[in-house]
Amino acid sequence: MEIGPIWRAMSRNKTSYLLIAMQIAVTMAIMVNAFSIIQERSRMMARPSGVDEDNIFYLSSIGFLPEFDGRSASEEDLDALRRFPGVANAIMTNTVPLQGGGWSQGLRTEPGEEIESIGVAVYFVDEHGIDTFDVNLTQGRNFAPTEIMMFDPDANGARWPDKIIITQAMAEALFPDSPNDAIGRTVYIEDDLPITIIGVLQRMQAAWKEWSGVERAMLVPMKRKQNSFRYVIRAEPGYRDELMPQIEKMLAEKNTGRIIRGMTTMTETRERSYLEDSAMIKLLVFIVGVLTAITGLGIVGLASFSVARRSKQIGVRRALGATRPAILRYFMLENFLISSVGVVGGALLAVGLNVWMVHAFDLTPIAWYVIPTAMLILWLVGQLAVFGPARRATLVSPAVATRAV
Amino acid sequence: MISYYAKLGLLSIRQNPVLSALMVAAIATGIGACMTIVNIDYVMSGNPIPHRSSLLYHVQLDSWDPYEAAEEPNEPPDQVTYLDGTALLKAGKARRQVLSYRTGRVIQPDGDGQLPFQVSSRSTSADFFSMFDVPFLYGSAWDKAADDSAAYVVVLGREVNEQLFGGQDPVGRNVVMNGDTYRVTGVLDNWQPTPKFYDVSNQSFGEVEEVYFPLSVSIAEELSSSGNTNCWKPVPETTWQAFLNSECVWMQLWVELHGETERSDYLAYLDAYVESQKAIGRFPRPLNNRLYNVMEWMQNQEVVESDVKVLLGLAVLFLVVCLLNTIGLLLAKIMRRAGDIGLRRALGASRNAVFAQYIVEAGLIGIVGGVAGIGMTMLGLQGIRILYGEFDFIDRLVHLDWIMMSTAIILAIVSALAAALYPTWRACGIHPASQLKSL
Amino acid sequence: MLNMKDVSKIYRTESVETHALREFSFDVDEGEFISVTGPSGSGKTTFLNIAGLLEEFSGGTYELDGCNVTNLNDRERSRLRNEKIGFIFQSFNLIPELDVFDNVDVPLRYRKFSSAERRKRIDRVIDLVGLGSRAHHLPSQLSGGQQQRVAIARALAGEPRFLLADEPTGNLDSQMAESVMELLEDINRNGTTIIMVTHEKNLAKRARRNIFMRDGCVSNNDSALHLAASSA
């Protein structure tokens, strides 16, 4: 409409407008990159662990007396736990998804240390493992009770059983060409010990959420003779919270040669595991919110000044035939132009910042639609911010042209 | 005259209370956001042991897999094997050397009613305390003889001593851990290097261990590490002895060296050691040994979270936005009074007089914003404390020391000046004639 | 074509009530050149503002070009101003950020002219006021007389039927005033009705009709005589 003269008028007062445009540009650069990080973190946090997080809790039993017999204690404990009312199932294992610490091993499709191995998280379980974690067995079968290997480090016998169950992601990593016929195939652990895949799980995460192979895990049918171990317990829906103190008490009283520690739910584990990410998201949302508010209020302030400074000229325009909507439009359009310069600069700045952050911090590059979205948001913020002052401008009387000094 | 300008400035601020408040708030939030993150970055990247950090070196030997580096690109493992750790400890080629690893113990208090409780522990040698300059509240470290004879002695952390002995001097008394009786030789005073440089493999900012006892004891007790254990080569047998002889890395080795020559001598010694091991079939990779001093090691291990660095970048930009905002508003305010300024200039006000009048106003806003910014920093740090409340070390990260306090003040003044100077300078540039001519 | 009947205007401030126009009745015919004189505060500007639809009035009726403007809304008033009325102000009122060309363009922008049409009109009026060579100067780069000629060009660009001028020569020296006056006379000869408020009696005399205001009323309809008498 009247872009030409508005633009020319603005270019005679460059610095003020440039300052807002720069402010908008930097705001946008921050907004876009913050949003990109938020998106990445949310995506990460949304990944399912594969286990029944709502009902699982776990605890550690730490035997400290030399005479404490981990093997018989664990057999008794598991027996008692599985019969405990409200408990769906329980196992002794080494860790749970998202917990942060665990055991990893390499598997190869051919024997030999020179063959590249594929890292996989290890969960030591018995035949109740699948049911306790409530993971989804999509192919093959579960371990039979007779297939659970009793491992005693001092006995110096076999180190690994001959059967495992792996996750779909592990099957895909091992057999990229035929991930769906993993059942029955042999892989090699510790360079050359053969092991047969008897089942495939839909999904089960490793204990390390930041690992690139987080979905590669395997269940190993083994009970290790140890004095300290972890019980994972799945409660019947709704019973978890009341069960926890009861079970802690029951276990503590059952054997005084050990202490029970670290009673934790999977829900807490997830929260703690993603604490930094969710805090980062909150911080970024806060930063972007405050920033947008400051920029918006800044535009309100500048527009107010600008209206006050130009009240005479507004009156003159009105005297020369400008309607109120025309005055409103003038200021909205002016703001739109400044914002446009700002968001175009902002787009460049955002991409620049992102390239640097991707390079320096391994962040994911911004998705294409984030930039136009941010542009739209800032345009909108600008228009909203300028609306008040612009409306005030329309109230300037045309008589100002002849009266005001 | 200054009081006259101050009055004009105050008047002008009072005429636009909302806008002045907005400008102050913008500067304050900018500084608050910036300083909050700067402070956290400062604490995280701080020197945990300033007076000795350049004398202490972390030892890395590349004993890893011939087909794959411990960490790309070609980094040696960040811990050492038992074989190498004990060999270098025994050789004693540095002024001091300390081999240690993190373990866990259960203390059985003998007082009735007190239940056994688990503590984090560190298995190490006597030099640990002198080398890392650990302060003692009671007693002292155990002596070298205790290391050699695997004596059951223990140094307690201050809190454990509170719990067991009510804070009394326990030296010479006994503590039972996992069924074994240890004699207390000392109690640590408050000690918390940040970051916990001597073992960053777990939580770089975690608490130090609660009790300390000889490495020789924990080896005899077959205590495995509660930190990371990494193996590239299968351990042929499952016995403890086989594990000790394996290529698994799980211990941290630090040495004390004074000066560049000692460092290069020690590095040469390490190379010679590795060569000798190659001769017996170990160390399949090319020579790749490292000696980093404390700060180099902290850098190498990237103890400062990358989130903090990202936030730092964003916070600096945040401050930029806030300053641009304030500069823009001040400029607009001044330009609106351009006619007034031109008139004053025409009536004989000097450039300096105009400068004085507007710098007072702009400076006032800047300074108030800066002071409020320090308040905002504290608020921001409180917010961080709440947000990351589950991390027990967060209190240490949100502590504002006097250096950061003065940095905040300097940043506030610089920001204030930056925000004030440009608009004032523009005000001074207004020509006496220009504004009288047209309207 | 401009008929005011019993128009009054009262300004109210907290303390006083000013009767700026008292039952002011006045008629203007097509093509007239009228000068308005009177002491300061007598209501000249008020009259002009009401005539030019810049201000509303408190009572009476006002017909402009046969159209009763009493109950028009803002948009219609703006359109009338834009299409039928041109303004010239004592203090020129050029927009400082816009150059001569863009200043003249301002009223045209509020009409649906093609850009070629606008350009044609702007070039014509700028040439008419003799500033063809300065089309891209800013107001601050022009003398007062030149600025006022730009203002006149701006008033003429929309080809208004009325030209309202409030002390158009008030800020100019006599030579400049003369040239502006000649320009106005030229414009009037081409058929534009002009109402001009002025303090300068010899300029007022050159108008075809003069009214003299006092206290918000036309004090003497035969004001030319009055003028002649007072100047004698």
Ligand SMILES: Nc1ncnc2c1ncn2[C@@H]1O[C@H](COP(=O)(O)OP(=O)(O)OP(=O)(O)O)[C@@H](O)[C@H]1O
């Ligand atoms: N907005 C207003 N509010 C209150 N009173 C006003 C307002 N505008 C004008 N007046 C009063 O109305 C009266 C007429 O003013 P007007 O401007 O019409 O005088 P004028 O004849 O143009 O005088 P001058 O020759 O000095 O320009 C004056 O007494 C003035 O004080």
Ligand SMILES: [Mg+2]
């Ligand atoms: Mg007047």
